[in-house]
Amino acid sequence: MIEIKQLSKKYKGTDIFSVSDLDLCISEKDIFGLLGPNGAGKTTLISLLCSLIKPTSGSFVINGLTYKKNKNQLKQLIGIVPQEYALYPTLTAFENLMYFGSMYGLKGNKLKLKIKAALQTLGLSQFSNKKINTFSGGMKRRINLIASILHNPKVLFLDEPTVGVDVQSKNVIINYLKELNEKGTTIIYTSHHLNEAEAFCTKVAIIDHGRIITQGPPKSLISDQKNANNLEDVFLALTGHALRDHA
Amino acid sequence: MRKLLASTYKEFLLLTRDIGGIAILFIMPLVLIVTITIIQDSTFKSVSETKIPILLVDNDKGSVSETIIKGLKESNIFEVIKIAIEEDAKNLVFKGKNQLAIVIPENLSSDLEKKINQNVEGILDRFGLDEDEVENQPKEIFTAKEVKLYFDPATQFSFKNSVKNEVDKMISKIETQSIYNAFQKQITDDPSEIVFETENFISFKEILPKNKDENIIPNSVQHNVPAWTLFAIFFIIVPLSINIVKEKSQGTFVRLRTNPVSYLTVLGGKTVIYLIVCLIQFVLMLLIGIYLFPAIGLPTLNVSGKFSLLFLVAIFAGLAAIGLGLLLGTIAKTQEQSAPFGATFVVILAALGGVWVPVFIMPEFMQTLSKISPMNWGLNAFYDVFLRNSSLLEIVPEITLLFLFFIITTLIAIVYNEKKNAV
Numbered sequence: 040m041i042e043i044k045q046l047s048k049k050y051k052g053t054d055i056f057s058v059s060d061l062d063l064c065i066s067e068k069d070i071f072g073l074l075g076p077n078g079a080g081k082t083t084l085i086s087l088l089c090s091l092i093k094p095t096s097g098s099f100v101i102n103g104l105t106y107k108k109n110k111n112q113l114k115q116l117i118g119i120v121p122q123e124y125a126l127y128p129t130l131t132a133f134e135n136l137m138y139f140g141s142m143y144g145l146k147g148n149k150l151k152l153k154i155k156a157a158l159q160t161l162g163l164s165q166f167s168n169k170k171i172n173t174f175s176g177g178m179k180r181r182i183n184l185i186a187s188i189l190h191n192p193k194v195l196f197l198d199e200p201t202v203g204v205d206v207q208s209k210n211v212i213i214n215y216l217k218e219l220n221e222k223g224t225t226i227i228y229t230s231h232h233l234n235e236a237e238a239f240c241t242k243v244a245i246i247d248h249g250r251i252i253t254q255g256p257p258k259s260l261i262s263d264q265k266n267a268n269n270l271e272d273v274f275l276a277l278t279g280h281a282l283r284d285h286a
Numbered sequence: 287m288r289k290l291l292a293s294t295y296k297e298f299l300l301l302t303r304d305i306g307g308i309a310i311l312f313i314m315p316l317v318l319i320v321t322i323t324i325i326q327d328s329t330f331k332s333v334s335e336t337k338i339p340i341l342l343v344d345n346d347k348g349s350v351s352e353t354i355i356k357g358l359k360e361s362n363i364f365e366v367i368k369i370a371i372e373e374d375a376k377n378l379v380f381k382g383k384n385q386l387a388i389v390i391p392e393n394l395s396s397d398l399e400k401k402i403n404q405n406v407e408g409i410l411d412r413f414g415l416d417e418d419e420v421e422n423q424p425k426e427i428f429t430a431k432e433v434k435l436y437f438d439p440a441t442q443f444s445f446k447n448s449v450k451n452e453v454d455k456m457i458s459k460i461e462t463q464s465i466y467n468a469f470q471k472q473i474t475d476d477p478s479e480i481v482f483e484t485e486n487f488i489s490f491k492e493i494l495p496k497n498k499d500e501n502i503i504p505n506s507v508q509h510n511v512p513a514w515t516l517f518a519i520f521f522i523i524v525p526l527s528i529n530i531v532k533e534k535s536q537g538t539f540v541r542l543r544t545n546p547v548s549y550l551t552v553l554g555g556k557t558v559i560y561l562i563v564c565l566i567q568f569v570l571m572l573l574i575g576i577y578l579f580p581a582i583g584l585p586t587l588n589v590s591g592k593f594s595l596l597f598l599v600a601i602f603a604g605l606a607a608i609g610l611g612l613l614l615g616t617i618a619k620t621q622e623q624s625a626p627f628g629a630t631f632v633v634i635l636a637a638l639g640g641v642w643v644p645v646f647i648m649p650e651f652m653q654t655l656s657k658i659s660p661m662n663w664g665l666n667a668f669y670d671v672f673l674r675n676s677s678l679l680e681i682v683p684e685i686t687l688l689f690l691f692f693i694i695t696t697l698i699a700i701v702y703n704e705k706k707n708a709v
Contacts, residue, residue: 089544090543090544091540091543091544091707111546114544114545114546115546117544118544119541119544121537121540121541123536123537123540124536124537125536125537125538125540125541126536126537126538127296127299127300127536127538128536129299129300129303129304130296130299130300130303134296134299137292138292138293138295138296139541139545141288141289141292142289142292142542142545142546142547143545143546144288144289144546146288170303186541187541
C-alpha cells in the first residue's frame with residue numbers, strides 16, 4: 040500500500056536529517072502509529088507523504104502512485120488531518136465542510152448528506168451553523184477530522200489528532216477512526232499518547248533521530264522488550280529518559 | 287469551474303463576516319476622497335475667495351508702494367496688513383504667526399523716478415531731443431533697491447514661488463509704467479495727451495477641449511476623483527495580501543495544498559471577490575462626486591456619457607491592483623511584512639503615477655520610472671476619459687498595460703508558489 044525507500048529530509052540551514060534513509064512498508068487497512076519523542080521526525084515524515092515538503096533523497100509510492108506522475112490522483116486518494124486546526128474561524132462548521140468537500144469535487148445534496156452524517160456521528164449536529172471561532176478545542180479537532188474524510192480517502196494521515204482534547208472527544212475521534220478503518224481506510228497517525236496508540240494501532244513504528252528504531256504490532260514490541268509492561272516502557276527503553284527540548 | 291465558484295463563495299463569506307473590515311474597505315476611501323477634494327478645492331478657491339493675510343512694511347510711502355499695495359489688494363489673493371517696523375514683521379513671520387511679509391525700501395518711488403528720468407534724458411540727449419540739455423552734467427549714481435520678502439520657514443516652496451512671481455510681475459509693471467511716464471513728460475507738457483499705448487500687446491487665452499461644442503472645464507473634482515479613486519483601488523493590495531498570509535498562518539493553505547485544487551483556482555476566487563469590492567468602491571466614489579459634492583459646495587462630478595468607459599478603466603485598474611496583492615500575499619510570510627510593505631508601496635506607486643505631483647514636472651529619471659507604474663497607466667486612462675474626452679480606442683494601450691500587469695504578477699505568484707512547494 041505505502042512503500043517508502045531510503046527516504047531522507049534535511050531542512051535548509053540545518054546539518055541534521057529530520058528523516059534519514061527511512062524504509063517502511065504500511066499495508067492496506069493498517070492503523071499505523073508513528074511514535075517518537077519531540078523532534079524525532081514524525082511530522083516531517085507525514086508532511087513528506089502528503090507532498091507538503093520535498094524529500095532530499097529517496098522515494099515512496101502510495102497505492103502504486105507517485106506525486107511526480109499522479110499528483111491529482113494521489114491527492115484524491117489521501118486525506119490529511121493536520122496538527123493545526125486548518126479551518127476558517129469566521130465560517131460555520133457547515134460552511135467550512137462544504138468548501139473543503141467541494142475542493143474534492145463533491146457537490147450538492149450528496150455532499151450535504153455526507154456532512155450531516157459525519158457531524159451526527161461525531162456529535163456536532165447541533166453546532167453545524169455555529170462559527171468555528173466559538174468552538175472548543177475538541178470540537179475543532181472533530182471538524183478538522185471531518186474536513187479530511189468527506190471524499191472517502193483510501194489513506195488517512197493524522198498528525199496528533201487527539202492532542203489537547205478531553206477524554207470524551209478523544210474517544211469519539213478514536214471510535215470514528217476505527218469505523219473508517221473497518222470500512223477500508225488505511226490510517227497512519229502520529230501521537231504522544233502511547234496508551235492510546237497501544238490500544239488503537241494494529242502496528243506502530245518508534246522513530247528517533249529520523250530513523251525507525253523498531254516496528255511491529257504493539258503486543259509483539261512489548262513482549263520482545265525485557266521488563267516492558269506496556270508501549271511506554273518499550274518507548275523509554277529505546278529512546279531513553281533524556282529530555283528532547285530543542286528550538 | 288465549480289471549485290472556482292466554491293472558492294469565490296468562500297471569499298465572499300470571509301469578507302462579509304468581517305463587518306469592521308468591510309466598513310474600512312468602503313468608508314475610508316470615501317472619507318479620503320471627500321477630505322482631499324475639499325482641501326484641493328479650497329486651494330483653487332483661495333485665488334478668488336479665501337485671502338492670505340500679508341504683512342506690509344511701507345518705508346517708501348510713495349507712488350510705487352501705493353501701486354504695490356493696490357496691486358496686492360486687487361490680486362484678490364492677499365489681505366494687506368500694514369506694519370510700521372520691519373523687525374516686528376520679521377518676528378511675526380519667522381515665528382509662524384504670518385506666512386509672509388513684504389518690506390518696501392525707503393525712497394523707492396523717488397529714486398526710481400529719478401533713475402528712470404536720468405535714463406530717459408540720457409536717451410533723448412543722444413537723439414538730440416532733450417530741450418533742457420545740460421552739457422557735462424554729472425550723473426547721479428543710484429544703488430539698486432531691494433523689496434524684501436520674509437517667508438515663514440514652514441511655507442511651501444510652490445507658494446513662495448507664486449508669491450515671488452506675483453511681486454516680480456507687479457514691480458516690472460511699475461517700472462515699465464514709470465518709463466512710459468518719463469518719456470511722456472519729456473515729449474509733451476500736456477499730461478492728458480496720449481503718446482503711448484500702454485495696454486499689453488500680448489495676451490493669452492486658454493483653449494479647452496470640447497464635448498459636443500461644450501468646453502470641458504476641469505475642476506478640482508474632475509482632477510481628484512480619478513486620482514484618489516485609483517489610489518483607493520490600489521489599496522486593495524493591503525487587505526488582499528493579509529487575506530492570503532492569514533490563510534497560511536491559520537493552516538488552511540496547508541490543507542488546500544493537499545487537496546486536488548490548483549493555486550490558480552484559489553487565487554481566482556480571491557480575484558473575483560476583490561474585483562467586485564474595487565468596483566463597488568469605484569461606484570461609491572462616483573456617487574459621492576455626483577451627489578454629495580454639490581451638496582457640500584463642491585463642483586459636481588460630470589460622468590455623463592463616460593460611465594461605461596470609466597467602469598472599464600476601473601475593472602482593469604482593479605485587476606492590476608489585485609495582481610500585485612496576490613503576488614505580495616504569496617511572497618510575504620507574515621502580516622507584519624505584507625501590511626506595511628503594501629501600504630508603503632501603494633504610496634510610492636501613487637507618487638510615481640502622478641497622483642500628487644504631475645509627472646511632467648518630475649526629474650527625468652522619475653518620469654521614466656513613472657512610465658512603468660500601473661497607477662500612471664490607470665490615471666492616464668481616467669484622465670483620458672474624464673478630461674480629454676477620449677474614445678475606447680484611445681484608452682486601449684493603457685488598459686492593455688494594466689491587464690498585462692495583472693497577468694504577469696499573477697503568473698509570478700503562481701510560479702513562485704509552485705517552486706516553493708514543488709515535490
